[in-house]
Amino acid sequence: xxxISSRTNPKIKQARALRGRQSRQRNxxxxxxxxxxxxxxxxxxxxxxxxxDSIFYAPELLKSEFALELVRGLRxxxxxxxVPCYAVTRQVFESIADKENPQGILxxxxxxxxxxxxxxxxxxxxxxxxxxxQDPGNLGxxxxxIDAVGxxxxxxxxxxxDPYHPSAVRASMGALFWYPLVQASFAEFTSxxxxxxxxxxxxxxxxxxxxRQVPPSDLPDRQSRSAHPYTKxxxxxxxxxRQGLTEEQASICHHxxxxxxxxxxxxxNLAVAAGVMLYAMLEGGN
Amino acid sequence: xxxISSRTNPKIKQARALRGRQSRQRNxxxxxxxxxxxxxxxxxxxxxxxxxDSIFYAPELLKSEFALELVRGLRxxxxxxxVPCYAVTRQVFESIADKENPQGILxxxxxxxxxxxxxxxxxxxxxxxxxxxQDPGNLGxxxxxIDAVGxxxxxxxxxxxDPYHPSAVRASMGALFWYPLVQASFAEFTSxxxxxxxxxxxxxxxxxxxxRQVPPSDLPDRQSRSAHPYTKxxxxxxxxxRQGLTEEQASICHHxxxxxxxxxxxxxNLAVAAGVMLYAMLEGGN
Numbered sequence: 140x141x142x143i144s145s146r147t148n149p150k151i152k153q154a155r156a157l158r159g160r161q162s163r164q165r166n167x168x169x170x171x172x173x174x175x176x177x178x179x180x181x182x183x184x185x186x187x188x189x190x191x192d193s194i195f196y197a198p199e200l201l202k203s204e205f206a207l208e209l210v211r212g213l214r215x216x217x218x219x220x221x222v223p224c225y226a227v228t229r230q231v232f233e234s235i236a237d238k239e240n241p242q243g244i245l246x247x248x249x250x251x252x253x254x255x256x257x258x259x260x261x262x263x264x265x266x267x268x269x270x271x272x273q274d275p276g277n278l279g280x281x282x283x284x285i286d287a288v289g290x291x292x293x294x295x296x297x298x299x300x301d302p303y304h305p306s307a308v309r310a311s312m313g314a315l316f317w318y319p320l321v322q323a324s325f326a327e328f329t330s331x332x333x334x335x336x337x338x339x340x341x342x343x344x345x346x347x348x349x350x351r352q353v354p355p356s357d358l359p360d361r362q363s364r365s366a367h368p369y370t371k372x373x374x375x376x377x378x379x380x381r382q383g384l385t386e387e388q389a390s391i392c393h394h395x396x397x398x399x400x401x402x403x404x405x406x407x408n409l410a411v412a413a414g415v416m417l418y419a420m421l422e423g424g425n
Numbered sequence: 426x427x428x429i430s431s432r433t434n435p436k437i438k439q440a441r442a443l444r445g446r447q448s449r450q451r452n453x454x455x456x457x458x459x460x461x462x463x464x465x466x467x468x469x470x471x472x473x474x475x476x477x478d479s480i481f482y483a484p485e486l487l488k489s490e491f492a493l494e495l496v497r498g499l500r501x502x503x504x505x506x507x508v509p510c511y512a513v514t515r516q517v518f519e520s521i522a523d524k525e526n527p528q529g530i531l532x533x534x535x536x537x538x539x540x541x542x543x544x545x546x547x548x549x550x551x552x553x554x555x556x557x558x559q560d561p562g563n564l565g566x567x568x569x570x571i572d573a574v575g576x577x578x579x580x581x582x583x584x585x586x587d588p589y590h591p592s593a594v595r596a597s598m599g600a601l602f603w604y605p606l607v608q609a610s611f612a613e614f615t616s617x618x619x620x621x622x623x624x625x626x627x628x629x630x631x632x633x634x635x636x637r638q639v640p641p642s643d644l645p646d647r648q649s650r651s652a653h654p655y656t657k658x659x660x661x662x663x664x665x666x667r668q669g670l671t672e673e674q675a676s677i678c679h680h681x682x683x684x685x686x687x688x689x690x691x692x693x694n695l696a697v698a699a700g701v702m703l704y705a706m707l708e709g710g711n
Contacts, residue, residue, distance in 0.1 A: 284694070411700035
């Protein structure tokens with residue numbers, strides 16, 4: 140087996156450069172680290188949700204049978220022009236890896252891009268839209284919650300954050316590979332929800348309506364089945380960590396809901412707020 | 426006004442050293458940064474929840490009227506042996522501060538320590554216990570949720586994480602200053618819940634009972650008021666980010682509850698799981 144032992148090998152330099160946002164965006168590639176995450180990326184690639192560009196692994200570090208099996212499988216498929224797998228020395232691997240004590244495997248992956256225009260109530264019945272999120276860890280945690288409740292995906296509005304930041308990838312526990320992640324402007328989103336007939340739910344500390352007591356929808360063709368009937372197709376719209384929804388953003392919501400705040404803080408962590416709302420919508424959804 | 430302009434001034438060196446865990450633990454002090462957080466620390470100190478050791482501020486950076494008023498107020502009280510406030514140059518301030526673009530104010534604070542033994546159902550009716558949490562951001566976000574639902578505080582079991590890590594302080598949005606934060610061993614916790622009669626709720630992906638369908642308590646003296654009656658005094662027990670509750674930890678729970686997991690992930694982010702459960706307990710609590 141040939142081991143790449145030079146940190147200046149062009150493939151190694153390219154992979155290492157993906158730690159930086161500019162290189163991720165210029166190349167349309169991002170890094171996936173660790174056994175669990177690479178396993179999810181391979182599964183997502185096999186399901187056609189993601190493209191794998193290459194795999195790097197350090198035999199000296201990689202002890203997991205599951206991971207070695209994964210690499211053997213990809214090597215075999217490689218004959219059929221699948222995913223190149225490169226064995227590298229421990230030192231070379233550590234020069235690419237983010238974490239201390241890396242597990243010895245990482246993938247270079249290419250996300251599938253979705254346009255807002257292709258999403259509609261039949262392929263995206265409910266999901267979350269975040270306006271200008273700031274924290275990649277929150278973004279990843281929200282994708283993880285989206286997967287947990289079986290929602291359809293995540294929309295990022297007026298978003299300057301890179302959703303393929305290593306912290307977002309890590310926090311999503313693989314959900315980033317499986318769900319549509321769409322970037323759009325708030326104006327495009329506003330037109331889209333109107334045209335496609337989505338009900339938009341927002342949150343505010345000052346709203347009169349408790350999130351457990353959403354008034355029944357007045358759409359004529361449905362029966363109220365619950366005391367808090369969230370109505371699909373639906374979008375949970377959340378503002379940024381710093382300021383929540385602005386007045387303009389709140390103005391496009393069909394319902395602005397209040398989560399009880401019994402203490403001194405006036406809001407929850409963004410990922411926590413999304414999680415509590417998503418579970419309420421899962422239970423109360425029609 | 427005297428400005429401290431030397432980074433090697435002993436007070437500055439002591440404050441800067443608090444960025445490190447060893448110094449925080451040796452001195453029993455921690456750093457609080459930014460206008461909002463320092464405002465909350467001052468309010469908590471006035472309410473006797475926290476002791477303030479000192480305040481550092483950079484007049485060149487600090488533009489907020491609220492913050493300047495805060496400093497003026499503390500300076501006046503200083504005559505009565507209250508909190509020393511030190512004006513420092515921008516360069517000195519930046520040598521202590523964690524963040525880029527600091528707001529120009531930070532406090533050195535001394536937490537109040539609580540022993541598990543002083544907590545009981547009358548002063549701690551419900552709260553969260555975390556076994557070996559790994560991520561200070563999760564810890565802070567959970568304290569923020571504890572405040573939001575009006576729970577009593579946080580127990581850290583077999584915890585090697587420093588809860589006064591700057592990321593935990595920041596994520597708590599001040600809640601860290603207001604609520605009892607108790608460190609104990611899992612064995613001590615086990616005795617305590619038994620002696621004091623707490624109901625312990627844990628979570629597992631494989632539990633038969635849905636978290637919305639907790640069976641009514643069989644305590645003779647209460648009426649079921651809800652389909653999911655969480656019973657105070659109560660503790661939400663959550664395992665570590667990596668492995669959740671072990672079998673031994675789960676064995677002390679009165680109820681092990683399942684949160685629906687509709688997708689590929691088998692768990693939520695720890696702070697998200699705590700948030701969803703706390704809101705369920707708030708709604709369903711008796």
